Amino acid sequence: MTLLSVQDLSKSFGGVAAARDVSFMLERGEMLAIIGPNGAGKSTVFNMVGGQLRPDHGAVLLDGQNITLASPQKRFRLGVGRTFQVAQTFLSMSVAENVQMALVSHNRKSTALWAPARMRYHEEALALLEQVGMAESADHPCSALAYGDVKRVELAIALAGRPKLLLMDEPTAGMATRERAALMDLTAEIADAKGIGVLFTEHDMDVVFGHAERVIVLVRGRIIATGSPEEIRQIEEVRRAYLGDDHALEKPKGVSPAEGVSPA
Template identity: 80%
Template sequence: MTLLAVNGLQKSFGGVVAARDVEFTVGRGEMLAVIGPNGAGKSTVFNMVGGQLRPDRGRVLLDGHDITHASPQKRFRRGVGRTFQVAQTFLSMSAAENVQMALISCRRQSGGLWSPARERHREKAVQLLARVGMAEAADIPCSALAYGDVKRVELAIALAGEPKLLLMDEPTAGMAPRERTELMDLTASIADAQGIGVLFTEHDMDVVFGHAARVLVLLRGRIIAAGTPDEIRRNEEVKRAYLGDEHALEAPKGTRPA
């Protein structure tokens, strides 16, 4: 069943067309990767779906509802969660406090707090941290955590809004190879169990081909290929888009079944 439908998105900056007639869907529980060389338009498309950019033309539908012109905050409350290339957490706060702040925000309780925020939603925050394997670090400041663990906390923050759709911008950037696999395995299991659609951008082809059910390839703002990892790996136009680096499109060891 279609969760996200992107129809004919287009965006220009001056005379440069950054996205041209981009169309795709994401189903419930599906992980869809968007890849392409630098300057292909990945960030532009991603930010139009997330609400950071407004398209010049086209529509974004979530569960059949038009969210094209909704702010990122309204999209969050409609069920769009997001993680960032550089983890967005309050480093001076504990892991639990970071998740508690997200829970307070999504419940619109940030105004008029008469009781200390640390007393609100503590149990739920710890439950979310347990879901991402970070319950034992609940009271540790994020500044004292390894970067891979901070990325897990950020995932718990995104899950605080009970998202239908999860947007992940370069989710494994800055992580060691083992941490990358573990984070994406975790994301895939949560998405499958909860029926969350996942749209992610990524440069690491092991991550893409090991976890995406489908892959979109952008070049100069338009989609040049879409299909399963195997179909994309064999696509000659995709190989040319990556400057003939066929090694980047080889199947990684331990690839998850699509």
């Protein structure tokens, strides 16, 4: 069964259509990127999938379950994890405590005030930090970390909810080039090992073409193409609308835009 099914999502703001009949699917273990120029509707679509925005019409299904009207909190407990363009961590807490708080929330133990949160799920937090290469910094305050390391901690926090689906909003924003590749390599490795579907938005085309298995291109709220990174590179409409370099992305002989690509 398909992990995520997005069906005809539409959203308007003051008569301006930010998303129009957007439909796509995501499989377990797949890395799917949404790209497009500023104002294309990427954030609107992303936030409708995450529950921050309610669509005017259309549906979002997770494992066949309709979650269109579910809150972000409910989606988290159903297996939807998320990272943000600006990393969301408690800077005054230690690295381990940040992950422990996510584990407390996921396991619905936050009402047990008589048991200090720092005593709960410590070993589980360390195991998650080991996965993202941050176990040695477990006792450090998040405020003392380099930004690339904060992004790794945020990934561990998202993994604390045992997600089926991981939403990553501009995951490499603010990071150095080498850190960007390392974070996305790590994400791809974890997604493949755990069968997590990853949907991400990204402006860095090196990140997109180096890590996405499929790419969705949005322009003015509509999907104009879906395909592998190499297929997307060859579509003239995409180059004109977003990539902008017709000469650097010359179409190989014998490749048709229709082969394996779904223009909208």
